[in-house]
């Protein structure tokens with residue numbers, strides 16, 4: 082249908098509107114119908130008490146099912162049935178973050194009210210990079226900055242926080258600030274400018290893959306990444322790190338940035354931050370701490386001491402969408418010194434930035450951020466903090482750490498399980514070791530166990546390779562998980578191991594299949 086010209090006869094002005102058939106797609110009636118339907122589905126999901134992991138489907142099958150749900154018409158209408166089918170398919174294929182069987186990943190269930198607000202902010206957007214467009218989003222940044230500054234112990238007004246969509250982006254942004262500060266002229270001239278020695282970044286052996294990518298992204302080069310060795314608790318060992326960095330300097334490398342972890346992805350280990358801060362200082366290097374996972378300990382009086390030394394970092398980030406239970410993505414990136422955030426991207430374009438800084442420009446985040454259009458995800462955190470206060474976050478986090486410790490104690494008592502690392506956080510690694518199995522076959526068994534447990538659909542575990550040994554790994558993100566769930570999961574592992582080994586012996590001991598999976 083062509084555009085209509087509507088004449089408003091009741092007014093002295095002639096008003097033209099251009100309505101098309103697609104207009105009905107944006108109508109309020111359909112919004113209400115869809116919203117009510119979705120809320121019912123989600124309320125059901127939240128009240129379910131099934132122990133369930135994930136229902137994996139073969140990609141070809143899922144593709145066919147999804148394709149069959151796509152309208153054949155050039156312009157479809159709202160079809161409640163089709164909408165319900167799509168909702169169902171979405172929920173069916175997802176990880177069950179609210180289930181007690183969900184143990185494998187760092188993705189979190191969210192405080193339901195934040196998910197409601199997520200819909201509000203999608204419908205009535207406040208793109209957070211510009212004050213004009215995202216007023217409350219930019220103010221919420223400042224308020225959350227203030228709250229966390231108190232926990233870190235930094236004087237108000239002396240530091241700075243920006244939000245990013247994910248810790249991967251936060252780590253990269255902080256490393257850019259480090260590069261621009263320590264290798265002057267590099268933003269305009271590139272790395273060849275003013276570099277007598279080759280710039281290098283030092284990271285721990287267990288650093289997250291987003292950290293090991295940074296050197297490639299910001300022009301340092303993977304060959305200039307120095308891997309620092311770990312101690313028995315898989316924390317960077319400061320003495321050996323010092324020797325290695327000294328050696329690198331002698332060989333003509335300039336280690337301008339050291340990236341430590343507070344909560345490694347593999348086992349949740351916290352690096353010794355005071356010692357690493359001293360080491361960074363000694364070499365004039367920037368210290369960034371990837372506290373994506375454990376940074377949230379800041380909100381808990383009980384857990385905060387585990388982050389001792391974080392206040393010495395030049396920058397650090399934490400993922401509120403993991404351990405502060407708000408929708409993804411919501412990452413807080415802190416700089417110890419105010420004014421540093423805008424040195425990440427020292428460039429100002431006229432269609433975005435006015436020539437004169439006014440009070441509004443002073444609080445807007447665009448100049449400090451990689452993203453242009455940006456979800457105001459900080460508002461979910463601010464909303465929940467405003468409604469519930471600190472304890473709502475701290476209590477759940479403390480509970481998760483407590484159950485993980487109980488799971489560790491439980492496995493210690495099981496003769497056929499090995500638990501090599503006492504958990505610092507809510508991540509626990511273990512190996513199921515039936516008698517007589519070691520080396521490669523033990524590793525292959527863990528991988529096959531992960532696959533079989535996942536395929537059975539009750540529990541979702543992950544796996545990790547550490548020191549050449551494949552281990553099973555759980556991340557407890559759901560505070561309803563209890564010891565009986567841990568015991569149930571262990572029993573299921575034993576049962577699968579029994580089946581596998583029996584099958585092996587009848588088949589004459591073929592090698593178990595080996596697979597790969599991405600990191601979190």
Ligand SMILES: *Cc1c(COP(=O)(O)O)cnc(C)c1O
Nearest residue numbers: 247248249289344346373374400
């Ligand atoms: C999850 C995680 C990341 C990546 O963060 P995203 O928010 O997924 O981009 C980086 N480092 C650590 C330690 C993590 O746990």
